Amino acid sequence: MQMHNTIRDEVLLDVRSLETHFYGEESVTHALGGISFQIMKGETVGVVGESGCGKSVTALSILRLLPKLTARTVGGEVRFHGQDLLKLSEQEMRKIRGGKIAMIFQDPMTSLNPVYTVGHQIAEAIQIHTGVSRSSALTEAEEMLRFVRIADPERRVSNYPYEMSGGMRQRVMIAMALACSPELLIADEPTTALDVTIQAQILRLIVDLKERTGTAVMFITHDLGVVAETCQRVIVMYAGRIVEQASVMDLFARPMHPYTQALMHSVPDRRRGRQSRLPEIPGIVPNLRDPIIGCSFAPRCPFAIDICREKTPVLRDIESGHAAACWRSEEIVCA
């Protein structure tokens, strides 16, 4: 594959052993237990996993947006163009946020500032990173609204968020995120809060704009179906770790981790719209406060054997470009 080669040459984001903790009254939650992955220039990578597995924390750790008082990234590196973002000063980090790496969030209803017009909010992002005048930033903001296919952008630019529907607000969020032509867009469940028909529109918009701008996308979702439609590569997370990583084709053709297999066997009902969560897999997600001994999926895994409960499997290449963290991947994939 030609695409594969160009991708392999240029690593955009290189996350190494990223470890993030939350500090409670008496306990420490190990939200990220040392995860490593790469995103290539222009690539779309899906991040899937059940609620609470650490998808959002991964995104927030990369951009250093975690709540200051309760959370800290205690280890690892986030190399962006080879430069470790975790070592940057707050001021240098501000240039990255919204400039080189932009992020859109799950709930467009609450993610826009209610007391400023959407044009103002898009223009602000442009002004921060380019230093152009207010009026030309506003003109550009209007252009961005057209870019995300909002009808009547001349009028909409001076709308307040409350005057817009959820889908339109998410378009505004996308316009704001893409305004400064970021190299990486992190989309944290950008369609989960929307109606099903709107979900499809927004998804198509992201895919389309991604193709036109060449931005790399880290696409966080509950929905494996969405991953299949939009992504080139997938990262499957479980309990703060990556359990499987492969190209979309490989993953769907031959899932190598029992957790991924379980996810696939129960593809969520998309018609249920905003309720559509990952399928119910029997068993309990491990408590991230206790140290995990052995494989964290063992209590729910139909393939678990003694070694699974004693030693933690590390993520390893089972095949070229296809990694899994499971003692029995080779057996399972053949079965």
Next chain:
Amino acid sequence: MAGYILRRLVSTIAVMVMVGIFVFLLLRLAPGDPAAMIAGRSATEEMIAGIREQLGLNDPMPVQFMHWVGDMLAGDFGTSILAGRPVLELLSQRLEPTLSLAILTMILAVTIGVSFGVLAAWRAGGFVDRILTGFSALGYSVPVFVIGFFLIYFFAVRTHWLPVQGYVPMSNGIALWFMHLILPTVTLGLGFIAFIARVTRASMLEVLSEDYMRTAVAKGASSYAMLFHHALKNAGVPILTVVGISFAYLIGGVVITETVFNLPGIGRLVVDAINNRDYPIIQSVLILTSGLYVLINLTVDLTYMLIDPRIRY
């Protein structure tokens, strides 16, 4: 919008008419005969009766009331019984110290109170926050005159850094004017600073945890822009409300402060007028301050719309 303003104006007029009736009756029904006061101790019955006739005190109450209202609308607030000069003239002579004190106090209270509250919310539980907690306990619980005497003792009597009392008009030099107003302003302002800072802090804390604040950080906004651009305007409605309330309390606080610091303002004029039953002055000041109060309320309500576009009446 226009309909709302119209409705507000009508209700404002209704309020002012009620205030007028109340003020009018309050003083007519109060013990003590103003005619006798004017005439003095050695006056004869005839002299007092003459004065009563001259002041129109013999007319029926409604007629007196209509006269009084009509005169006020024509800009005539009556003549001081004691000084024998138009009330408006007396008031305007006393206006500068009072306005200076009130405006400086509000500027101090709003700027310091809001910044203090914003910083305390930004670093909740931190150094500034703890200072604010202690300070506002003080600002709430200690009466104005106690703070005033304390400040006078340390900054004027002991150190001679600032004048003890008195007022110097602006025309005699801004610096001197300002020096004389520092202690009164701080004295009067402390409580308001605490009040405004507490409300700002609470309101900001709520806003800072909103999703759109994270969006702002994600687009690269600076801490300053985060706090004062994105958060403060959202936190603005409760803050504006307490600023409005502070204005109302300010009117009372000014009287005490003028007495403590011996400032020749309207507050002192009123205190003297009450002691001497100088009705025209008391009535005028009551009416004018009520009017001011109603006007501030109206302004505050209309300003809500500027702060939050979702508020429409």
